[in-house]
Amino acid sequence: MKKIHVTKCGSFLVVFLSLLLLNGCKPSTPINANLESVSITTPEMIKQMEEAVKNEKEIVSYGLPDDWANWKESWEQFTRKYNLVHHDTDMSSAEEIQKFKAERNNPKADVGDIGIQFAPIAVSEGVTMPYKNSYWNEIPNWAKHPDGHWVAWYTGTMSIAVNKNLVPNIPRTFKDLLKPEYKGKIAFGDPRQAANANWAIFAANFAMGGDETNVQPGLDFFRKLAESGNLIPVEPSAANIEKGEAPIVINWDFLTLAQRDRLKDKIPLEVIIPEDGTVIGAYVSIINKWAPHPNAAKLWQEFVFSDQGQINLAKGYARPIRKVDLPPDVAAKLLPESAYKSARAITDWDAFEKSAKKIAEEWSKIIQLMGR
Structure with missing residues (x-):
């Protein structure tokens, strides 16, 4: 795999x-x-x-x-x-x-x-x-x-997957993830190393009103998640979901849906396409x-x-x-x-390149907020 x-x-x-x-x-x-x-x-x-x-x-x-x-x-x-x-x-x-x-x-x-x-x-x-x-x-x-x-x-489309045993109120949007009730619950990898984390920032960026030419809204959103303590430096893997170490993950729907079905006898995992915006990858x-x-x-x-x-x-x-x-x-x-009404594809790849570089440059500051 x-x-x-x-x-x-x-x-x-x-x-x-x-x-x-x-x-x-x-x-x-x-x-x-x-x-x-x-x-x-x-x-x-x-x-x-x-x-x-x-x-x-x-x-x-x-x-x-x-x-x-x-x-x-x-x-x-x-x-x-x-x-x-x-x-x-x-x-x-x-x-x-x-x-x-x-x-x-x-x-x-x-x-x-x-x-x-x-x-x-x-x-x-x-x-x-x-x-x-x-x-x-x-x-x-x-x-x-x-x-x-x-x-x-x-x-694939960026989704939010939630372990309902650990998170009783299901977030429906990226903005919902800022709520205090999700403190210490949102597992996230390093976008300088993991493509899924990089794309997750673009997904949140779309939800926050940004586009390929301006990734700052997405970075600001993740900075707020880190400052609030909601974001934790845990990989969104199936193993970490199963162990209860990743109560909420942001990942591709084809991964989270597969995890939902593989873990169905152990964990009730719900998969949501954020209603305020997300990104389609291919x-x-x-x-x-x-x-x-x-x-x-x-x-x-x-x-x-x-x-x-x-x-x-x-x-x-x-x-x-x-x-x-x-x-x-x-x-x-x-x-x-119908769940994918908010999803949109990247169309400006030159801008994507520049924004990806900015994510790499800015992420070290967000890591410090997470205590890494």
Whole structure:
């Protein structure tokens, strides 16, 4: 298990900013600055790929392990459909981009799964193959590159999870978390190291009236939480929730919903999407520009964006990017669509970069208020 809360959160700002701040705060020189675009895939194109993939025999991925987002079921169905062998190496978003580039003269991987904040870096590094799957027009504009160099296939939204055994009055908004009754109850990690904590600040920032260009309202909010004693330096992990050391956590909904169900026989955990505002994050599909099995790579994207592929993601608590009809038992795993009225996506990634840097610079002052 990895991604946002484990491997992909490790030294998040160090990795993210080191990539973004090369060459005077600009991405490193791209291999190919002239981006190629493609047309949307047609049924006839899919038939041609299905014929060609018979000669490819395998598909290799980076960062798509079986135990994340129910990828195991999707890989089993996909490889059975096309008689392929699948190999994955788990790694962070930054590592995927670096490996694609380093191996370009002897490419190994076909596809990757990276955090959306890394998508502009992948494009600027020139490591992506453009592809517009046949579901392209059903995908929101914010969730795809206009020329097809990346596309989001599932999302997560910052949520608040509450152990009802320890917190009788459930907070419904970020503003509620400032109430004295939550003193010593809000577990929070270090946003300089954990992507989920960094995104939580952006979520609160939206709730407090800020945006990507101005993260100060979010920082001020967390400063108040720390000053009040409500915020405690405890990682929002399932283990800490189970031990009662994290009565309230702020984390991705696909993590908190999974924790809710895993712990249901031990702890009554309620998951809330803050009503005053929060942030949507996403993971995106990229195809290696030098993919040794390009037809398999493209057909993999077709499969994941199909109804079945999107349902498989929902089974793993990820919210599908397409609006598909979920079976009742799968829909029951997720919160209703109406709960997400306050959620919004990041759209200005240049501003996000600058704000992430400010969070890193300011967080040491907030740590001191928590007694670290």
